[in-house]
Structures are given as C-alpha cells and as structure tokens.
Amino acid sequence: MANLNKWIIRLLTRLRDERMIWDLMGSLYNRRIYDLIAELYTHIAQQLPSLRTARILDAGAGQGYLSVLLASHSPDAQVTGIDYSLIQVRRAENYRRQKKVLNCAFEQNNILSLAFQDAFFDATVSVGSIKHWPDAHRGLTEIHRVLKPGGCLMIAETDREVSDDNLRKFVKGFHIPFVPEDLLFWGLRHVVFGQSFSQDTLAAAVNRAGFRNIESRKMDCCPYVVVKAWK
Ligand SMILES: C[S@@+](CC[C@H](N)C(=O)[O-])C[C@H]1O[C@@H](n2cnc3c(N)ncnc32)[C@H](O)[C@@H]1O
Known part of the structure; x- marks a missing residue:
C-alpha cells in the first residue's frame, strides 16, 4: 500500500x-491563485x-499577475513575462490587455x-514555478546568466514545511468544484508542497547558482517562502 501511494505521488x-x-488546466489554477x-x-x-527604467524578467509568469503589477508600479520599466x-x-x-498595461510583454520561452x-535584465522575479523545472539548478543558472552584474533576483515558492493548519486554510481558498477538500489537501500536501522547497533549500539552490547576499523568509500571508539575492 505504501509503495502504491509512493508510485501515485511520483x-x-x-x-x-x-x-x-498548464495548457489544459492553467486557467483552473490562475483563477484561484490571485486572491490567495x-x-x-x-x-x-x-x-x-x-x-524605474529597468528590464525585468518574470520567469514562469502564468497568467501574468506579477508581471502586470510590476509594469504598472514602474511605468518606465519594461517587463517580460x-x-x-x-x-x-x-x-x-x-x-495585460484587460488591464491596459503597455510596458509589459509575454512570450513563450x-x-x-x-x-x-547574457546580462540582458536588471531584475528577475519568479513565483511558484521553480518546483516544476526538471532541473532547478539549470534554470537558476540561466536566470543568473541573463541578469546584469548587480541584478536582483526575487523568487518565491510553496513552502515545503507548511503546517497542516496553514495548508488547510490555503485549501479552503483553493476550492475546486467536485474535488472533496480532503482529497485536495492530500494532493497539495504530497504532490505540490511536499515536492517543493523549504526556506533553506531554496536559499541554498540560489546560492549554488552563483547568487550572493541572499536573504530568505517565510511569508505570513500565505504558505510561501521568498528568497532575494544578487548577481
Ligand atoms: C504554479 S504556476 C505560477 C504562475 C505565476 N508565476 C503565478 O504566480 O501565478 C507555474 C508556471 O510555470 C510555468 N513553467 C513551468 N515550467 C516552466 C519552464 N521550464 N519554463 C517556463 N515556464 C515554466 C507553467 O507553465 C506555469 O504557468
């Protein structure tokens, strides 16, 4: 039984x-994640x-919520999701069109x-994407390559060490029709958060890719960890 469980999780x-x-189910995720x-x-x-006038990369931009937010915060910057x-x-x-934001573009990459x-961007952000990369080190090394020296990376991911209570709160907000809450909790616990990064492992991965002056923290508002670092 334990083996079957492991096989299903894998x-x-x-x-x-x-x-x-993501092609098929992305909109299901996109619709729920913003409020959370x-x-x-x-x-x-x-x-x-x-x-102000920077080039900013959003790596794994999804629906583009963060790209569009950054572009509206800095109208002279150019954001690429x-x-x-x-x-x-x-x-x-x-x-982006709905929000009438012009200094932001999205592309498949x-x-x-x-x-x-090399050294094309002044900053890179990424939310909830790194756990999906088959080779996180290679992805971070690519981000390091395209950043200018002195450029900043802010990367956030679901917290592998989230408590059951905090995960239950998250599950309530994530509600998917016809999927029982307990099943969703199991899936998020074992397949999403359980296969993700902790504050320490995310900081260590960023460090291994060559970034320096690394700061990391757990968010209070949601079960995510964030790492800020510099090239
Ligand atoms: C959990 S979603 C997060 C989306 C968005 N950052 C957000 O905050 O809602 C992960 C996104 O990463 C993208 N992704 C996963 N692996 C990728 C890769 N190797 N290269 C580019 N995008 C990738 C997926 O298509 C998906 O849109």
Whole structure:
C-alpha cells in the first residue's frame, strides 16, 4: 500500500510538471491563485530595488499577475513575462490587455534555455514555478546568466514545511468544484508542497547558482517562502 501511494505521488508529480497540464488546466489554477497570494505579489513589487527604467524578467509568469503589477508600479520599466506554455502566454496577454498595461510583454520561452543574451535584465522575479523545472539548478543558472552584474533576483515558492493548519486554510481558498477538500489537501500536501522547497533549500539552490547576499523568509500571508539575492 505504501509503495502504491509512493508510485501515485511520483506519477502525479510528473504530470504536475508537464507543459500540457498548464495548457489544459492553467486557467483552473490562475483563477484561484490571485486572491490567495495577492499580498505576496505586492511584497515582491515593494521589495524589488527601485527599477524605474529597468528590464525585468518574470520567469514562469502564468497568467501574468506579477508581471502586470510590476509594469504598472514602474511605468518606465519594461517587463517580460515568459512561460513554456503558449496557452498560458495567451492568457497573460489577454490579462495585460484587460488591464491596459503597455510596458509589459509575454512570450513563450523555456527557463532551462532562455532565448536572451547574457546580462540582458536588471531584475528577475519568479513565483511558484521553480518546483516544476526538471532541473532547478539549470534554470537558476540561466536566470543568473541573463541578469546584469548587480541584478536582483526575487523568487518565491510553496513552502515545503507548511503546517497542516496553514495548508488547510490555503485549501479552503483553493476550492475546486467536485474535488472533496480532503482529497485536495492530500494532493497539495504530497504532490505540490511536499515536492517543493523549504526556506533553506531554496536559499541554498540560489546560492549554488552563483547568487550572493541572499536573504530568505517565510511569508505570513500565505504558505510561501521568498528568497532575494544578487548577481
Ligand atoms: C504554479 S504556476 C505560477 C504562475 C505565476 N508565476 C503565478 O504566480 O501565478 C507555474 C508556471 O510555470 C510555468 N513553467 C513551468 N515550467 C516552466 C519552464 N521550464 N519554463 C517556463 N515556464 C515554466 C507553467 O507553465 C506555469 O504557468
């Protein structure tokens, strides 16, 4: 039974990271996540160093909530949101149009081999994406490559060490029709949060990719960890 459980978790984790799943199911996630982590987006927008005319990369932008927020905070900056799912890119482009934000663009691009020249961006942000990269080190090394020396990275991910109580609160907000709450809790515990990063492992991964002056914290508003670091 324990083996079957492990096998199901492994299978679901593989599915979780498939681009096709984001093509098909992305809107289910996109519709629910904003209200749950809006304060995290605001935190990142406030904590990024003043970037008036900067080029900013949002790696694994999904629907583009953070890209659009950053672009509206800094009207002279240029934000590029990338995602490997073309359908997520289209969803983000629709969202940008709805919000009438002009200094932001979305494109299909894989974090593991970014189609940008070295030292192109002044800052990079990424929320909830790194756990899906088949090679997190390679993704972080790519981000390091495309950042200018002195550029800032802010990366956030679901907290592997979240308590059951905090995860239950998150599950209530994530509610998916016809999926019983206990099943959703099991899935998030074992397949999402359980296969994610802790504050320490995320900071260590960022460090291994060559970033310095690393600060990390757990968010109070939602079960995510955030790492801020510099090239
Ligand atoms: C959990 S969603 C987070 C989306 C968005 N950052 C947010 O805050 O809502 C993860 C996103 O990362 C994208 N993604 C996963 N692996 C990727 C890769 N290797 N390259 C580019 N995007 C990737 C997925 O398509 C998905 O849109």
